[in-house]
Amino acid sequence: MTDPRPFVHESVLLDRVLELFAPVPSGTIVDATLGGAGHAAALLEARSDLRILGLDQDPFALAAAQARLAEFGDRATAVHARFDQLATVVAAAGAASQPIVGVLFDLGVSSPQFDRPERGFSYRNDAPLDMRMDTTRPRTAADLVNGLDERELASLLRRYSDERFATRIARSIVHARPVTTTAQLSALVVESIPAPARRKGGHPAKRTFQALRIALNEELDVIPPALDAAIDVVVPGGRVLAITFHSGEDRLVKERFRRAEDGGCTCPPGLPCVCGAVAEARLLKRGGWAPTAEETARNPRAASARLRAVEKLPARPVEDQR
Structure with a gap:
């Protein structure tokens, strides 16, 4: 390739x-x-x-x-x-x-994977929700986001990123399905987190993207x-x-x-x-x-x-x- x-x-x-x-x-x-x-x-x-x-x-x-x-x-x-x-x-x-x-x-994850928007690793650019390190594998982050139930999504977010607002984020995702792009997911996460918590700790979507990436790529x-x-x-x-x-x-x-x-x-x-x-x-x-x-x-x-x-x-x- x-x-x-x-x-x-x-x-x-x-x-x-x-x-x-x-x-x-x-x-x-x-x-x-x-x-x-x-x-x-x-x-x-x-x-x-x-x-x-x-x-x-x-x-x-x-x-x-x-x-x-x-x-x-x-x-x-x-x-x-x-x-x-x-x-x-x-x-x-x-x-x-x-x-x-x-x-x-x-x-x-490597810098080029983050920096290429079409790979879907970053919340900073709008792209398909992919996140595959091995692009020959069929399952993408969109499959996780749209296929897991609310409890499974919340558990994933807590396990891989210690996300405090995992339940709220998972509920928002489920209600908004289908979620297919990084921008759409990022916006949902931001809306799910209380305003005071959004003002510290970096971008509010960072932990959600990290958790999905880790889970998807095992x-x-x-x-x-x-x-x-x-x-x-x-x-x-x-x-x-x-x-x-x-x-x-x-x-x-x-x-x-x-x-x-x-x-x-x-x-x-x-x-x-x-x-x-x-x-x-x-x-x-x-x-x-x-x-x-x-x-x-x-x-x-x-x-x-x-x-x-x-x-x-x-x-x-x-x-x-x-």
Whole structure:
């Protein structure tokens, strides 16, 4: 799929990503959210002994990434896939002959997806109510808005954006159906929220659009299995990095990385482990990394980013697991 407009997305925490992958052995890094290939290209430029296996579910992003990575020849491969298919893609690529030494997740929606009105991600422009990251999938945000009942809509808004006025918004949507455009939905949300609440916290429709986007693209549902698969496929000494942009994503990454660190230990804190849990990885920093003030000034969308990382541990001998 081609598009005459460039897919321009500034890679967040790029220097930190390069620093964290610098110690990994030679092999392949899986860029599970390839986007415009900013991180991927920088890694290939920094290390001539690395290859990139990139995944992206957005056909427009994939085409842009393939064009950007063309100069690296067979050192870069781009696949149309969502990152919860990571294990399958790695197996098909033949990881046995090229060890997986790292996996990178840059979660959330990209700038080009937001900035192109026809994608329907933004409440700032009038466009069809789409919001699909993978435009080959049939279901759109309009299907959710017009297909869920009032209770289901309200639950969705509360679950994915903590919307205080979820019930009022859901009721307005149901009464106004069919709702087919971003402008129509945005107006309904604004009208549903009391005037005092509309004066603070940014645009009143921000949370509703976020919730619909997350639900439609199953953004949070696919994170835990994808992280587990990433930790599973990397070799000892390999690293898994995840960049998040809101608390829901960060909470899931923190939980999965913590589980990899303690092996899912169920023993009381402060006591020796007797439950047989086996650690798979070590945290590279508790709390993770945030962008520098300089990066945030240059790219305001980076302000909410958080990077967490783990390193795969060597497998313990069988006798040590008894």
